[in-house]
Amino acid sequence: MFSDSIADYFEGVAAKHLSAVDASKKKGVHKQHEIGGLPEVGFRQYLGSPSKDEKLAYPARLVYLSDTEDAPTVCEDTLTWYDVRWKHPTRSAEYRLYYRSNAVTAMFSEGDFFLIGKRTDGSLLLVFCPPESTAEAQLRAVFGLDTVGDSFSKGVVSASSLLLPVRLLLEDLGLITAEQDEQGKWLDLLLGRFGGETFPATAAFSMLARETLKGDFDPVADPDAALMAWMDHEEFLFRIYERHIVQQRLRQGFGADGDDVDEFISYSLSVQNRRKSRVGHAFEGHLEELFATNNLLFERARGKGKVTENNAKPDFLFPGFAAYHDSTFPAQRLTMLGAKTTCKDRWRQVLAEADRVEKKHLVTLEPAISSAQTDEMASAFLQLVVPASIQTTYSEKQRGALQRIGEFIAHVKAQ
Numbered sequence: 001m002f003s004d005s006i007a008d009y010f011e012g013v014a015a016k017h018l019s020a021v022d023a024s025k026k027k028g029v030h031k032q033h034e035i036g037g038l039p040e041v042g043f044r045q046y047l048g049s050p051s052k053d054e055k056l057a058y059p060a061r062l063v064y065l066s067d068t069e070d071a072p073t074v075c076e077d078t079l080t081w082y083d084v085r086w087k088h089p090t091r092s093a094e095y096r097l098y099y100r101s102n103a104v105t106a107m108f109s110e111g112d113f114f115l116i117g118k119r120t121d122g123s124l125l126l127v128f129c130p131p132e133s134t135a136e137a138q139l140r141a142v143f144g145l146d147t148v149g150d151s152f153s154k155g156v157v158s159a160s161s162l163l164l165p166v167r168l169l170l171e172d173l174g175l176i177t178a179e180q181d182e183q184g185k186w187l188d189l190l191l192g193r194f195g196g197e198t199f200p201a202t203a204a205f206s207m208l209a210r211e212t213l214k215g216d217f218d219p220v221a222d223p224d225a226a227l228m229a230w231m232d233h234e235e236f237l238f239r240i241y242e243r244h245i246v247q248q249r250l251r252q253g254f255g256a257d258g259d260d261v262d263e264f265i266s267y268s269l270s271v272q273n274r275r276k277s278r279v280g281h282a283f284e285g286h287l288e289e290l291f292a293t294n295n296l297l298f299e300r301a302r303g304k305g306k307v308t309e310n311n312a313k314p315d316f317l318f319p320g321f322a323a324y325h326d327s328t329f330p331a332q333r334l335t336m337l338g339a340k341t342t343c344k345d346r347w348r349q350v351l352a353e354a355d356r357v358e359k360k361h362l363v364t365l366e367p368a369i370s371s372a373q374t375d376e377m378a379s380a381f382l383q384l385v386v387p388a389s390i391q392t393t394y395s396e397k398q399r400g401a402l403q404r405i406g407e408f409i410a411h412v413k414a415q
Helices: 134-142 164-172 183-194 202-211 223-252 261-293 321-325 344-352 371-379 405-414
Strands: 010-017 055-064 073-083 095-098 113-119 124-129 316-318 335-340 360-364 382-385
Touching: 113 134, 124 134, 134 164, 164 223, 183 202, 183 223, 202 223, 202 261, 223 261, 223 405, 261 316, 261 335, 261 405, 335 344, 335 405, 344 360, 344 382, 360 405, 371 382, 382 405
Parallel strands: 055 124, 335 360, 360 382
Antiparallel strands: 010 113, 055 073, 073 095, 113 124, 316 335
């Protein structure tokens, strides 16, 4: 399985909320394009102490995250670390980081959350997002930033293993998962099962992931742990198999002469899209196996007639569609569950998928959803279901309102 941690990617991290000088685009307000205050949180040890007339250049990735957009806005640039008092030899040094205008800096505003990290490869990562957003809550949870104000706060670079959702978040930021040990034996198993020429159906891949963990986790005694183990192990196996297939494709080249850029970009996009869609399908498939193993009566929206009002197709309906459409079947014994690896604003789709069910359920792998959004879910009678290990990324107040996978299964059995 994966064994990487935050410490595999970062040497140091700090965060703040942008001031007017940092971010204002109003006429008459000076925007200095410089980041100060980093030495106070220990960044000189990562960026150095340039002499009076010296400027140190660092490759950087700038990212703007939004709760409403699936894809982040990303720019690559070079930032300059220097002493702004280099012309004043009698004054003590004041180090700042200079950046240029780009598509990301055009998006941020006063009050936005800003995180900067020095990566282990020597580059910098700068991430911006709206204040009190889910993106901010997730970044603060990942880096142990309990309080963030107008001045930089130092983050925690943990050596603990990453949860799968956190690893996927880091991937969205452009970080590449670390190499893993013992990949060879797993690749032999995968090639023996699937051949190594094409990708198998997600269901077949998920089944192999569960088979190779059989006996290690009990889906009845601890369904939360079993689900996360299945998801994590499948992601690990898929990346090994994907690497093999993509390497073969790269060796073939693209186009007649092997250098067709458009064909390469098209292939690259297909790889990214496959990753995202596959995770969602795997999540639903593992949930289906989990519910069946726990002897729950349920159906998924597959086949003719497996719909509710307005042709809606809920992910899971308990005990099934026949009961749902039977007006004599008590509505209080019906349960509807939506399944989304990440929520963003898509959680509202679940609200319209089963009119007879007043309180809907939504299971997700998304860590640290903002308090504003979980409060909105609660006001819409939506019960959020989150695996136990991911609940640790939520606030104590939020955790009191969340349901674990095991609790959801118990709820359905009690209907």
